[in-house]
Amino acid sequence: MKTKIAPPLASNSIIQPKINVITLGCSKNTYDSEVLMGQLRGNNLSVEHEAESVGKNDIVVINTCGFIDNAKQESIDTILQYSQLKDEGKIGKVIVTGCLSERYKPELESEITNVDAYFGTNDLHNILHTLGANYKHELIGERLLTTPSHFAYFKIAEGCNRPCSFCAIPLMRGKHVSRDMEELVNEAKVLAANGTRELILIAQDLTYYGLDRYGKRNLDELLRRLSDVNGIEWIRLQYAYPSGFPMEILDAMNERENICKYLDMPLQHITDRMLKSMRRGITKQKTTDIVNEIRAKVPNIAMRTTLICGYPGETEQDFEEMYNWVEETKFDRLGCFTYSHEEKTHAHQLIDDVPEEIKQARVDAIMELQQGISFDINQTKVGQTFKVLIDRKEGDFFIGRTEFDSPEVDNEVLIDAHTGYAAVGSFTQVKIDRAEDFDLYGHIVK
Helix, strand or coil: CCCCCCCCCCCCCCCCCCEEEEECCCHHHHHHHHHHHHHHHHCCCCEEECCCCCCCCCEEEEEECCCCHHHHHHHHHHHHHHHHHHHCCCCCEEEEEEHHHHHHHHHHHHHCCCCCEECCCCCHHHHHHHCCCCCCHHHCCCCCCCCCCCEEEEECEECCCCCCCCCCHHHHHCCCEECCHHHHHHHHHHHHHCCCCEEEEECCCHHHCCHHHHCCCCHHHHHHHHHCCCCCCEEEECCCCCCCCCCHHHHHHHHCCCEEEEEECCCECCCHHHHHHCCCCCCHHHHHHHHHHHHHHCCCCEEEEEEEECCCCCCHHHHHHHHHHHHHHCCCEEEEEECCCCCCCHHHHCCCCCCHHHHHHHHHHHHHHHHHHHHHHHHCCCCCEEEEEEEEEECCEEEEECCCCCCCCCCEEEEECCCCCCCCCCEEEEEEEEECCCEEEEEECC
């Protein structure tokens, strides 16, 4: 979507306004906000992320999510909150960017008229111009991290070419575009030099990386190049698509100690009928074969998946087949969500015929099942010693993760701070003493 460039925003005061960036949605939005803030800081502008307080001349930039109903509502509520503060004279300007703005710009402009400018997902240069800044090519790789400095989300591609019926991402992010490998390696070097120890690779589809730019799936080569960057101790893969999965990345995983034995592969459903309607390009048998082959090649790998309940036409039989498959397959990590009927997607042509209460009941049943699976898996870890990355100190505990866990969505390791000390951002050896459904408890091994 082409966006008309707004003129630079004039300040209402001789005091330079502070720019407060608010990020909603997924880790890809987090990455985009960090790049924007890095550019603003490089232009000597005052910028903060989700500041606790804003002044009457400050500028608020809201990076929105437009993926599903709940996320869209949160974004709209946030826009309304800050546009009201602007009306009350408590802040200076409001700028909206991101997926919701890309998808619904005309509607937003007509409904919320006191926002100063709306931008889409690929309008970085125009946002900077509006804020009185220039895009600085020499800052490629420079970001203002919003995560703890020891880990960083690392976006290797934008957009998606997959035809999934339920997904609006291509409408908001466009077609798949792989980033240049040299640029990515240089960015990793910059992050490592600034103390980042873990790279969490993200894209709408990691496994497609390279096809558009190099004519082949090149994720395995990228992994090896990133693995060679001095200071990077963990590389984690999120958002791998099952159809056409490049098995050679598992060879890289086995070869390199700093590539985590972890794979996030959203499968969405398992019955052939649902997979066909979802346009996933795969069958139940092929899905099962891929999961089994991955586990055979990397025996100790932790696999995470996500599933959708209540897709149009999902019968009780479809759900029971998925439930039984989850019970048999025993994923290490699993998330489950209710189907959201999204405009302009292929599935929007279908009747959203599963009542919301049934959708939620099915999600609850899957998650209760997974809770038991997670508990059983965690019990096998009692008595074992793991390399743990310490994320934070909270109350009486240091809290960290093993290589089998991604931040915010997976299990954590809790260490009693009275029994030992661990610096945030450091790696330490921890022996597991006991385990619950989603938490491990242990002590530091000297």
